[in-house]
Structure formats: C-alpha cells, structure tokens
C-alpha cells in the first residue's frame with residue numbers, strides 16, 4: 538500500500554469510528570467497494586437517483602433495530618409503530634430467533650424442493666398442528682400466498698365443484714389489498730395500483746366489504762369457486778367489520794359450496810390479539826393465507842393452509858417456488874410460532890385495548906374523530922381541515938415515532954405485538970404531542 542493510500546485508509550477509519558460506534562461500517566466497507574456516504578440526506582438523494590420510484594418513504598434512514606426501537610444514521614432513536622408493515626410482530630432482532638438464524642444459516646439455508654431437507658418435514662408437521670389444517674403450501678411473499686390460494690380455489694372449482702372449464706369466478710371485496718402482482722391489481726379498486734397495468738385477470742368479481750346481502754347475491758352464481766377477503770382490511774385503513782360478519786361469511790360459503798379464503802397476511806400471527814382474526818368469531822376459513830412475520834421478519838415467508846379435500850388438487854408440477862419451504866425460513870417459522878404463544882398474543886389484546894382507550898380519551902375529537910382497530914392493528918382518522926395523515930406522520934417522526942399513512946385519511950399503528958406498557962406509554966405521549974403540534978401548525982397557517 539502506498540503512503541497516501543495508507544493515510545487515506547487511516548483517515549477513513551477514524552471518520553468511520555467517529556460516525557458509527559458499531560461494526561456495521563466495517564462490514565459495509567467490505568460489501569461496498571465504492572465510496573459511500575453516511576448522512577440521511579446523502580443516502581436519500583442516492584436512493585432517489587438510482588432506485589425505481591415505487592415508494593414514497595418517510596424521510597428517515599434507519600440503520601439499526603432492536604425490539605420496539607430503531608435508530609437512524611445520525612443515531613436518533615425512534616419507536617417503531619409500523620414494524621415493517623406489521624411484520625416484526627416480535628420486534629427487531631429478537632434474540633432467540635436471531636440465534637436460530639445464525640445457526641441454521643451456517644448449516645443449510647437453501648436446497649430447493651428438488652430434494653427433501655431435514656427441516657421442512659418438521660415445519661409442515663408443526664404448522665399444520667398449530668393451525669389445525671391437513672396440509673400447508675409454503676411460499677415466500679404474501680402476494681404469492683394469495684396467488685397460490687386463488688390457483689387452488691380455481692382448480693378445486695373445476696375438479697371438485699365441476700364448474701365448466703375456464704368459467705370459475707373468484708369474489709373479492711372493494712378496497713381489498715393483497716399485493717402487487719397482475720392478479721392482485723386486477724382485483725384492486727385503487728386506480729394508483731391498477732391503472733395502465735391491463736389487460737386484467739378475468740373471472741374476478743367485486744362486492745362491498747362487510748355486506749352479507751351483496752355476498753349472498755354474488756355467491757348465487759354457480760360458477761363462483763371462492764370468496765377471498767381480509768378479516769380486517771389493513772391497507773384500506775384498518776376497517777373492522779360488524780360483529781357476526783365472519784360467521785355469516787362462513788355460513789353463506791357453506792350454503793353455496795364456495796371456498797372461503799381468509800387473507801390473514803396482516804391480521805394473522807397474533808396481530809389482532811388472537812392467533813388469527815377469524816378466531817374472534819370462532820370460525821375457520823377453507824383456505825388460510827399467512828405471511829409477513831412468519832419467519833420472524835428476518836426473511837420473507839408465507840404459507841397457505843387447507844384440508845386434504847381442497848389442497849389435494851395441487852399435484853407435482855402444478856405449483857412451486859424456488860425458495861418456498863427453504864430450511865432457513867421454515868426453521869425460523871417454527872421458532873417464531875412457538876414464541877408467539879409465549880405471551881405475545883395476549884399482550885397484543887391488552888396493549889391494543891389500552892392504546893385505543895387512551896387515544897380516545899386524550900386526543901381532541903375535532904382533530905382525530907376516529908380511533909379504530911383490534912389488538913395491535915389500529916388506525917386513527919385525521920380531520921382533513923387540519924392536514925393530511927402524511928403531515929401528521931412527519932410530526933410523529935419529529936417526536937420520535939415512526940408510522941405510515943394508509944388509504945383515505947387514516948394513519949395506521951402496527952407496532953410489535955410484544956411491546957411493553959412503558960414503550961406503549963412512551964408512544965402515546967409522542968402521539969399526543971405530535972397531534973398537538975399538527976393541529977397548532979394548522980391553526981398558525983389559518984391565522
């Protein structure tokens with residue numbers, strides 16, 4: 538190494554130590570041979586220049602997460618009330634899941650389903666017992682779970698219900714969200730999601746959410762093979778249906794020999810204070826889709842569960858995925874599912890109840906007229922006279938709490954479900970302050 542190169546390296550080392558007290562920088566240096574910068578604004582500029590503009594992130598650059606907290610590159614600490622879009626149910630870097638990750642990654646991470654591996658059999662036995670279904674089909678992302686469910690339902694429609702070839706219909710609800718593939722956007726009612734991505738998937742019908750009369754009418758078409766819906770609509774703004782809706786969905790699907798597909802990708806795994814949101818009404822869908830934090834939020838994983846009479850329409854070669862069922866994700870899933878039942882789900886019910894009660898009692902009703910949700914899946918609606926949920930999000934960030942708007946004028950809060958009372962209280966205080974700032978800024982603007 539030349540003298541000037543050595544000096545350059547030493548200088549970089551000193552600057553790095555000053556800026557970051559973690560091993561993070563040295564590992565970054567190894568993986569990034571090119572020059573990199575550290576400030577939030579530089580990183581945001583770099584990403585905006587080279588990344589496809591398919592998101593509009595809140596302007597904070599996170600470098601580290603632990604439990605319910607994250608830190609930005611300037612070492613500011615935040616409470617994470619989004620948790621990776623309701624994915625990190627047990628928080629960031631859960632120590633026990635992390636240990637399993639390290640161990641399994643060093644033993645065997647991926648084989649493909651070309652062969653058997655020694656973890657997948659344990660996982661499929663564990664998860665089918667856990668959710669009480671005969672079979673599981675492991676996938677990766679949530680939207681693949683949805684695609685899988687629709688494929689299973691269509692094939693069941695032809696082979697079991699005897700719907701004429703290529704005539705099967707799947708019923709969806711308005712304002713659904715199940716991802717970004719062509720099928721998912723074909724069933725979307727959000728123009729931003731579907732516009733100019735046509736032609737769209739045929740055989741999809743839409744009805745209003747939480748409307749059993751509309752469901753009854755739609756299911757009277759003998760070519761309907763399935764009704765797919767979220768037991769609580771997430772992206773639409775945390776829309777909780779009326780009590781009894783899910784029971785009636787079950788009854789109507791039985792009456793018309795139609796499969797009920799419950800998309801529990803966001804609502805499942807304890808998020809609403811029960812293991813599944815359908816558990817609130819003690820009903821069971823024919824096809825269950827779970828995803829998000831199934832593998833502890835460390836790697837993507839989704840799964841579709843059904844009984845033999847439905848799942849057995851899937852035969853070798855008819856469906857698959859290179860990564861689905863890999864030993865790393867499946868082992869993480871076993872650990873995550875076990876940990877969820879060690880108090881986190883009950884915690885979500887208790888903390889969620891407190892969260893909504895405190896918000897209702899302490900937020901000004903003219904600014905925040907609506908607080909709704911179940912367990913740790915909640916939203917508040919912002920009176921548009923005062924500003925937008927985006928404006929409020931920026932105020933929340935300045936107070937030290939991260940979240941993101943969802944559809945309409947709603948702000949969602951989906952923190953880790955194992956968040957403790959002290960952290961929750963800290964979050965509540967930040968929300969009160971942010972709403973105060975938000976409304977007074979608007980007042981100043983008006984004056």
Ligand SMILES: Cc1ncc(COP(=O)(O)O)c(C=O)c1O
Pocket residue numbers: 622678679680681683714715716717767771772800801802803804828829
């Ligand atoms: C209810 C629901 N279904 C499906 C999806 C899609 O999941 P993914 O983004 O992992 O494809 C989401 C994502 O937010 C969701 O909330």
